[in-house]
Amino acid sequence: MVKPVRSFTFLQHIRPRRIPVAALRFGATLCLGGISFLAFLITVGTGVLLLFHYEPGKQAYISVASMVSLAPYGGIIRSLHFWAAQGMVVTVLFHMARVVWHHAYRPPREKNWVIGVFLFLLTLILDFSGYLLRGDREGAGAAEIAQSLLRGLPGGAGLAALFLGSIELGHGSSLTLYVWHVFILPGVLLVLQLWHFWRVRRDGGVRAL
Amino acid sequence: MTELRDRETNVMELQDRGNCLAETQELFDVRPRFISIEELQVRETIAVFMVLAMLLFVSSVPLPLGIPPESPIPIHIKAPWMFGGIQWLLLRFPVPIAGWIIPAASLGFLLTLPWWARRAGVRWGRFAFMVLALFWSIITLAYALQA
Numbered sequence: 001m002v003k004p005v006r007s008f009t010f011l012q013h014i015r016p017r018r019i020p021v022a023a024l025r026f027g028a029t030l031c032l033g034g035i036s037f038l039a040f041l042i043t044v045g046t047g048v049l050l051l052f053h054y055e056p057g058k059q060a061y062i063s064v065a066s067m068v069s070l071a072p073y074g075g076i077i078r079s080l081h082f083w084a085a086q087g088m089v090v091t092v093l094f095h096m097a098r099v100v101w102h103h104a105y106r107p108p109r110e111k112n113w114v115i116g117v118f119l120f121l122l123t124l125i126l127d128f129s130g131y132l133l134r135g136d137r138e139g140a141g142a143a144e145i146a147q148s149l150l151r152g153l154p155g156g157a158g159l160a161a162l163f164l165g166s167i168e169l170g171h172g173s174s175l176t177l178y179v180w181h182v183f184i185l186p187g188v189l190l191v192l193q194l195w196h197f198w199r200v201r202r203d204g205g206v207r208a209l
Numbered sequence: 210m211t212e213l214r215d216r217e218t219n220v221m222e223l224q225d226r227g228n229c230l231a232e233t234q235e236l237f238d239v240r241p242r243f244i245s246i247e248e249l250q251v252r253e254t255i256a257v258f259m260v261l262a263m264l265l266f267v268s269s270v271p272l273p274l275g276i277p278p279e280s281p282i283p284i285h286i287k288a289p290w291m292f293g294g295i296q297w298l299l300l301r302f303p304v305p306i307a308g309w310i311i312p313a314a315s316l317g318f319l320l321t322l323p324w325w326a327r328r329a330g331v332r333w334g335r336f337a338f339m340v341l342a343l344f345w346s347i348i349t350l351a352y353a354l355q356a
Contacts, residue, residue, distance in 0.1 A: 015246060016246065017245065017246050018243040018244070018245060018246070019243060019244050019245075019246070019249055020242060020243055021242055021243065021244055022242075024244065024249070024252075031256060034253070034256065035256075035260055038256075038257060038260055039260075042261070042264065061274075061275075061277055061278055064274065065274055068272075068274065075271055075272070076265075076268055076269070078272055079267075079268035079269075079270070079271070079272045080264060080265070080268045082268075082272055083264055083267045083268050084264060087264065089291055096319075097338070097342060100322070100334065100335055100338040100339075101335060103326070103331040103334070103335070105322060105323045105326070105334075106323065106326070106327075106331065107323075107327075109323075110323040110324075113322065113323050114320055114323075117316070117319045117320050120319075121316065124291055124292075127289060127291060128289055128291075128292060131289040134275055135275075135278060136274065136275025136276055136277065136278060137275060137276040137277070137278055137280060137284050137286075138275050138276065138284070138286060138287050139275065140278055141284070141286030141287075142286065142287075142288055142289065142292075144286075145286070145288070145296070145299075148304075149304065149308045149309070152304055152305060152308070152309070153309070171278055
């Protein structure tokens with residue numbers, strides 16, 4: 001008997017050919033996981049468009065202002081990016097509450113619960129880094145608080161430099177933070193999300209054929 | 210002997226009735242147990258458009274720019290709403306407790322929830338989660354009202 005290729009079984013689990021009706025009842029999931037993934041995709045899509053105008057560092061605020069006032073549809077794309085990100089945080093929170101309410105973290109779904117908690121944490125960090133990248137006074141203040149919190153840890157100065165980069169007084173945005181926000185955090189989040197969905201199916205939520 | 214035969218006959222009659230009833234139920238139970246991937250895609254497309262419409266409606270309200278970094282006006286530094294709870298704690302408790310110990314303990318509780326619930330019972334797990342959620346909701350709301 002020929003064993004199926006592993007990547008193929010992964011795709012089969014992500015998109016099975018038949019889905020039990022019981023697993024798709026609206027009341028069972030409230031579609032919260034799906035909506036949060038959709039919000040992630042919208043955030044990525046609008047984020048890619050924002051990349052064409054955004055400049056990290058000292059020019060961050062000016063680039064955001066010019067994007068909103070000069071770039072075609074710049075304002076609505078920025079709004080979509082912001083609201084999709086807020087929607088993602090809210091739906092992830094409610095998704096967690098729904099899972100606990102239905103005791104859906106019980107075996108064999110324990111590992112998937114842990115993946116979900118890391119997804120929640122990453123979503124918060126991603127949202128926070130976006131808040132700092134706006135380059136305004138509030139963002140700069142929040143960056144200073146985060147920096148002093150990190151520096152309070154043993155070896156925290158290095159951690160602060162690794163995540164926040166060289167943030168100057170009055171500017172929350174930096175190239176290091178930009179790289180985290182645009183590449184590293186969404187990349188890790190995407191991989192963990194795919195693993196999360198795969199585990200949902202593997203643990204019996206929706207079985208592949 | 211006659212009694213035994215009567216009993217057997219009764220049992221067989223009951224079995225027949227039961228089988229007939231089960232068959233009739235099967236005939237009437239035509240609800241599908243599975244749907245195809247195509248039907249799922251249709252449902253997903255509808256859901257995507259609904260969420261997109263809602264997001265576009267919300268996004269039609271212009272998002273204001275923050276205060277410019279060069280502005281000389283002193284401001285009250287605000288945390289993003291999801292970290293409002295931590296900032297509320299930071300204003301009242303020592304930094305290591307408010308900034309690290311309480312958030313790390315909450316995260317640690319969430320990570321180990323399945324194991325706690327297995328030992329103490331799922332109802333206890335749900336109750337503890339709700340207490341934690343209520344705690345963070347209240348302090349986040351308190352921070353929002355204060356700011």
